[in-house]
Amino acid sequence: MTLVAGVDSSTQSCKVVVRDAETGALVRQGRASHPDGTEVAPAAWWDALQEAVAQAGGLDDVAAVAVGGQQHGMVALDADGEVVRDALLWNDTRSAGAARDLIAELGDGDVVAGAQAWASAIGSVPVASLTVTKLRWLRDAEPENAARVAAVALPHDWLTWKLAGGLAGAGWEGLVTDRSDASGTGYWSPFTEDYRLDLLERALGSVPRLPRVLGPREAGPRLAGGGAVLAPGAGDNAGAALALGLQPGDVAVSIGTSGVVSAVAKAPTADGSGLVTGFADATGAYLPLACTLNASRVLDAARRILGVDHAGLSALALSAPAGADGLVHVPYLEGERTPNKPDATGALHGMRLTNTTPAHLARAAVEGMLCSLADGIDALRDVGVPVERLFLIGGGAQSEAVRRIAPTVLGLDVHVPTPGEYVADGAARQAAWVLSGTDAAPAWSAATDAEVVRAPAEPHVRAQYAAARELTVDRAS
Numbered sequence: 001m002t003l004v005a006g007v008d009s010s011t012q013s014c015k016v017v018v019r020d021a022e023t024g025a026l027v028r029q030g031r032a033s034h035p036d037g038t039e040v041a042p043a044a045w046w047d048a049l050q051e052a053v054a055q056a057g058g059l060d061d062v063a064a065v066a067v068g069g070q071q072h073g074m075v076a077l078d079a080d081g082e083v084v085r086d087a088l089l090w091n092d093t094r095s096a097g098a099a100r101d102l103i104a105e106l107g108d109g110d111v112v113a114g115a116q117a118w119a120s121a122i123g124s125v126p127v128a129s130l131t132v133t134k135l136r137w138l139r140d141a142e143p144e145n146a147a148r149v150a151a152v153a154l155p156h157d158w159l160t161w162k163l164a165g166g167l168a169g170a171g172w173e174g175l176v177t178d179r180s181d182a183s184g185t186g187y188w189s190p191f192t193e194d195y196r197l198d199l200l201e202r203a204l205g206s207v208p209r210l211p212r213v214l215g216p217r218e219a220g221p222r223l224a225g226g227g228a229v230l231a232p233g234a235g236d237n238a239g240a241a242l243a244l245g246l247q248p249g250d251v252a253v254s255i256g257t258s259g260v261v262s263a264v265a266k267a268p269t270a271d272g273s274g275l276v277t278g279f280a281d282a283t284g285a286y287l288p289l290a291c292t293l294n295a296s297r298v299l300d301a302a303r304r305i306l307g308v309d310h311a312g313l314s315a316l317a318l319s320a321p322a323g324a325d326g327l328v329h330v331p332y333l334e335g336e337r338t339p340n341k342p343d344a345t346g347a348l349h350g351m352r353l354t355n356t357t358p359a360h361l362a363r364a365a366v367e368g369m370l371c372s373l374a375d376g377i378d379a380l381r382d383v384g385v386p387v388e389r390l391f392l393i394g395g396g397a398q399s400e401a402v403r404r405i406a407p408t409v410l411g412l413d414v415h416v417p418t419p420g421e422y423v424a425d426g427a428a429r430q431a432a433w434v435l436s437g438t439d440a441a442p443a444w445s446a447a448t449d450a451e452v453v454r455a456p457a458e459p460h461v462r463a464q465y466a467a468a469r470e471l472t473v474d475r476a477s
């Protein structure tokens, strides 16, 4: 049996799956936690990867490996290949001002024109999540660090490079990425399939070395020591789309640290409103996507307040009526990215003596988180993405309340594939694809055994959320 490995280096943890390259059958797996925070030493990801790989029985008998991971994180490297400072993650909002500056500059002061100019150039309007804004922040806030930057990579690129042995083992040539993750930097164009070095220079003030962008099934360097082939890897959402085998009309709804709705499209998008980012996927197509900063951790916060575990929160939420008798939770606990409100805070609206119970609070948390995703689905529709089937994945999909309430808020049946590591699985499928060299990815059975959850839509839940959504306040600091 030929084995392949897929990695998901996500915000909260690192997951590794080892699968049969031909059938996709799961053979072994491992997992290790990442530290908290929106600024993380990349070495912590490397340590977690080592631990998860060891749990998964190692890579000695594996023929190809692909790394998927959280997108956008800024991994700045110096001339010796060492990290210049801790990585700023996708959910770090300190570069919100830099995003505003970059938009205004490209529009010569006209922010609407600037936003559209960015969307037309790179498919997305910069927000604090995108790497390009983090580089501008670095230039302005830490000029001494900015001056040391010789190369910039993303989390998945850097881990792939480390697996290849880093600068000593693979040289700068071995620093590779793929088009899905490159498209989330803000300096790679899905229209020309090339880096926009002018935009990179505009942000950082210099043009550092960038990872070589591999094609969807192009082999990268080998594992240090001459072992497995390293595949291009992917951004996490592109990895999940590959695992799910998304078809036109399908939308993946991922409830991890981020809340993401994404679909595979034949052509790139350029949404000047900034709600939909026009990323590329891992197969040579495109991945229009709307991403929030607040998803599974909204439920974690509600659990903390109520002093219950996952099952307890779920039972409470399901015991309250749809709409929680008017209690609305706007879940901007980390600020927000879609809509772009980096300084917003979360809020509870419509509190009455009758609805201030643990059950109502739990219901409002689940509904508020789902309402923000429903807004994202509307944004996808607005750019012409067909929305027919929803696939619910990510850690939050393990909540029964989320699964059962989702159709009432999202207004469609929800397909829930068997709980699994879909990003790591997509990476493993890509690794098998690189080995096979065939035109299409190997036909592993994907989400065919999904449970379909049906429930009538409850439009008043979204209506009351929409009324409360704008009434948020910015953080004091």
Ligand SMILES: Nc1ncnc2c1ncn2[C@@H]1O[C@H](COP(=O)(O)OP(=O)(O)O)[C@@H](O)[C@H]1O
Residues within 6 Å of the ligand: 010, 011, 012, 013, 255, 256, 257, 258, 296, 297, 299, 300, 310, 311, 394, 395, 396, 397, 398, 399, 400
């Ligand atoms: N049964 C459950 N119900 C609700 N949330 C859950 C459940 N199990 C795990 N989670 C949440 O899922 C999140 C981790 O999911 P994951 O998709 O791995 O996140 P990420 O990709 O951002 O690292 C955590 O916030 C965790 O609390």
Ligand SMILES: O=C(CO)[C@@H](O)[C@H](O)COP(=O)(O)O
Residues within 6 Å of the ligand: 010, 011, 012, 069, 070, 071, 072, 090, 129, 184, 236, 237, 256, 257, 258, 259, 260, 291
């Ligand atoms: O920023 C995005 C997508 O644009 C996020 O999807 C990150 O890629 C992190 O994902 P999780 O680790 O929360 O799944």
